[in-house]
Amino acid sequence: RNYRFKESFGYADNMGGIVNTKSDEERVIGSLNYPNRVYFSSNRKEAFLNRDSNIGSFDELEDPTMDIFYTNYVGDKWSEPEGFNIFLNTSRNEKLQDFSNDGRVVFFLSGAKRDDDWLLVDTAKEVRNEIRPQKLDCPIIMSKGDQDVMVVNDTLLFFSSNRLSGYGGYDIYFVSRGENGNWKRPINLGPEINGPYDEVSPFLSKNGEKLFFSSNRIECFGGFDVFSSQFVKQQWTKPQNMALGINSSKDEKDFRIVGNGEIAYLTSNRLDGYGGWDIYKTNMIKLDPKFHRRSQNLAFLKKYENQFFELDELIKPQGVEVVDTAFTNAEIQDTSMLVEEQEEIEEPLIVEEVITKYVLGPLYYNEDEFLSSSQNLKIIEKLAAIYEKDELVKIVLISHSLAEDDMAFDLFLSAKRGERMLKEFKKRGIPEENIVLLGVGSNYPMVKSSSGNTRVDFADQYNRRFDLFVYPSLESNLDVTVSEPEIDNASRDLKFKNFKKISRGISYRIKISETNKGMTNFQDDSFQDLTIEKRGKKYRYTIGLFDTFEDALVLYEILAFDSQYDLDIIAYYDNIEIPTAEVGPKVRTFPDLADYLKFKKEE
Numbered sequence: 001r002n003y004r005f006k007e008s009f010g011y012a013d014n015m016g017g018i019v020n021t022k023s024d025e026e027r028v029i030g031s032l033n034y035p036n037r038v039y040f041s042s043n044r045k046e047a048f049l050n051r052d053s054n055i056g057s058f059d060e061l062e063d064p065t066m067d068i069f070y071t072n073y074v075g076d077k078w079s080e081p082e083g084f085n086i087f088l089n090t091s092r093n094e095k096l097q098d099f100s101n102d103g104r105v106v107f108f109l110s111g112a113k114r115d116d117d118w119l120l121v122d123t124a125k126e127v128r129n130e131i132r133p134q135k136l137d138c139p140i141i142m143s144k145g146d147q148d149v150m151v152v153n154d155t156l157l158f159f160s161s162n163r164l165s166g167y168g169g170y171d172i173y174f175v176s177r178g179e180n181g182n183w184k185r186p187i188n189l190g191p192e193i194n195g196p197y198d199e200v201s202p203f204l205s206k207n208g209e210k211l212f213f214s215s216n217r218i219e220c221f222g223g224f225d226v227f228s229s230q231f232v233k234q235q236w237t238k239p240q241n242m243a244l245g246i247n248s249s250k251d252e253k254d255f256r257i258v259g260n261g262e263i264a265y266l267t268s269n270r271l272d273g274y275g276g277w278d279i280y281k282t283n284m285i286k287l288d289p290k291f292h293r294r295s296q297n298l299a300f301l302k303k304y305e306n307q308f309f310e311l312d313e314l315i316k317p318q319g320v321e322v323v324d325t326a327f328t329n330a331e332i333q334d335t336s337m338l339v340e341e342q343e344e345i346e347e348p349l350i351v352e353e354v355i356t357k358y359v360l361g362p363l364y365y366n367e368d369e370f371l372s373s374s375q376n377l378k379i380i381e382k383l384a385a386i387y388e389k390d391e392l393v394k395i396v397l398i399s400h401s402l403a404e405d406d407m408a409f410d411l412f413l414s415a416k417r418g419e420r421m422l423k424e425f426k427k428r429g430i431p432e433e434n435i436v437l438l439g440v441g442s443n444y445p446m447v448k449s450s451s452g453n454t455r456v457d458f459a460d461q462y463n464r465r466f467d468l469f470v471y472p473s474l475e476s477n478l479d480v481t482v483s484e485p486e487i488d489n490a491s492r493d494l495k496f497k498n499f500k501k502i503s504r505g506i507s508y509r510i511k512i513s514e515t516n517k518g519m520t521n522f523q524d525d526s527f528q529d530l531t532i533e534k535r536g537k538k539y540r541y542t543i544g545l546f547d548t549f550e551d552a553l554v555l556y557e558i559l560a561f562d563s564q565y566d567l568d569i570i571a572y573y574d575n576i577e578i579p580t581a582e583v584g585p586k587v588r589t590f591p592d593l594a595d596y597l598k599f600k601k602e603e
Helices: 374-389 407-427 460-462 494-503 549-559 580-584 593-602
Strands: 012-013 025-030 038-040 068-072 095-101 106-110 118-123 146-153 156-161 171-175 201-203 210-217 225-232 252-258 263-268 279-283 356-358 395-399 437-442 465-471 477-480 505-513 531-535 538-546 568-573
Touching: 012 477, 025 095, 025 263, 025 279, 038 146, 068 210, 095 146, 118 210, 118 593, 146 477, 156 201, 171 201, 201 465, 210 252, 225 252, 356 374, 374 407, 374 477, 395 407, 407 437, 407 477, 407 531, 460 538, 465 477, 494 538, 505 549, 538 549, 549 568, 549 593, 568 593, 580 593
Parallel strands: 356 477, 395 437
Antiparallel strands: 012 279, 025 038, 038 068, 095 106, 106 118, 146 156, 156 171, 201 210, 210 225, 252 263, 263 279, 395 465, 437 531, 505 538, 505 568, 531 538
């Protein structure tokens, strides 16, 4: 992943135990007219209090229903949430979706269960005379898998759906209304945004050029992360992970920027929360002000203009009244407290964002220890070009060897071979401080030496190698991919795959020595995951590879009985050590680091 060293766009803070509960708080939306107010949906106990007394207690409900709430920031804390409107909150599920641009109309789902949900609209007034909300006459249909409605303006809606016409899982769509008032068919944003994973919770910037959404694609830190894409030259740029601070090792959804872009809200099920989904407030940084200037001319629509087709007829279910509100709702009488000051419309400044892509692969050497092959030099030249564009780039170089001697010799040999490769990097201007060198000996072969009783002839060819992991900085606009050779399943050794899986993100290793020469006095040749990390002129020996601090501590305490080792537990992120001073700020994103931080303070 390319996000380890990227500065975050903001840092999300839990809104606290007054707002969040052990139940779910979802679909958070900042008020358009009250800067210190947010609306959200929750299945908290308060939503149960107005229910039929015959349905049992709140704790007995297997699936408590949702209501819409709001809370105000008063003084230095959030107020106790209140129900939005007694006419909107019923014994069914009411899940907030969005508000119209002027804040006068609220869009929400209502239904006894998900397949029964209807998209409804109503006046966004806390006191009202109308009793029955109106069903929105549009092609967004919850029973087809539609959800996460975002109102761009009174003729354009974004939403996510798992319709069969998508690219896999949930995709992001939009639907627009023509000048004649007729809705057009929903349009998929296409493969630039959507893929085989899920894309949900769309949010479009005011000028229509920046799209935010959540996805569980492979570039995530956790389950669902927040991503962004910019519309440039009639296409969406490759979605970029919004980095740690906003994202965490769990799920983030419902990301929305409010006001002039300094604040955003999201929901997450992080382990440091109060239970279920919680609401987080984020102070945003480094977003161009142009994205927060509302524009009436949305450039991205031109890309899809050949896909605009009007629906011949909307299918209306029997016995259900469908009312076309046209998003104007002329019946609103008292709107003095809801009218938002009109923004001055400015033409957005177009800034082209150019993404430079690099495809790399492993570096190989032969039995003659020849490192400077033409193919290797091509890859190193690419790395030099990457460094030239981004002096903050970090490169992890993992040096492998064959099982040629005892474990200690193979390990040290891989580290010394890695030092020779480092010289090739330095010849081309890549400084050593940008590179992390790990010697792993023969611990992680890519190909089995034999399959069944048959020797695999090409095993040595692929196991004599250096693996690369490249992490550009946030400002670089670089897209670096490291490919692997195609190897049949029968021949592939899973040790390296498992190594990548565990070392991705937070991992822990036990330091047993740091010396300026090779270490030979291993007490036990069965040590697992033994590595050498080059640190200046010294070599740090570590054993074990753990994805939790608790597991690392078990081995540490076992080894502590033997005084011959200089023991410590080291935390890494993507194979790069986390300095102790940087652990504290990362605890809220990676709660497992809390115990590690306590351990370091007690040393």
